[in-house]
Amino acid sequence: MIKHAGALIAVTLLIAGCATSKPFWAKPNISADDTYTELSECRFKVGVSKVDDSDKDLLVAHCMRGKGFRLLANQS
Numbered sequence: 001m002i003k004h005a006g007a008l009i010a011v012t013l014l015i016a017g018c019a020t021s022k023p024f025w026a027k028p029n030i031s032a033d034d035t036y037t038e039l040s041e042c043r044f045k046v047g048v049s050k051v052d053d054s055d056k057d058l059l060v061a062h063c064m065r066g067k068g069f070r071l072l073a074n075q076s
Contacts, residue, residue, distance in 0.1 A: 025069040038067055 025035050042063035046056050061071065 021074045
C-alpha cells in the first residue's frame with residue numbers, strides 16, 4: 001500500500017504542477033453535481049472508517065477510481 005501511496009502522490013504532484021488549477025474527478029456522461037455527490041460519498045465512507053489521516057486521501061482516490069472516475073488536470 002505504501003508503494004501505491006507514493007505513486008499516487010507523485011502523479012498528483014505532477015498533475016498539479018502542470019495545471020493552473022486543482023485536478024478534478026471526471027467520468028464520461030456524469031455531471032459536475034453527480035461527481036460532487038459521488039466524491040462526497042467516498043469522503044464520508046473514508047471519514048467514518050478507522051484509518052490514519054495520512055491514508056484518507058489515498059482511500060478516497062481508490063473509491064472514486066472504483067466508481068469509474070479518473071483524476072484529470074484542468075484544461076484552462
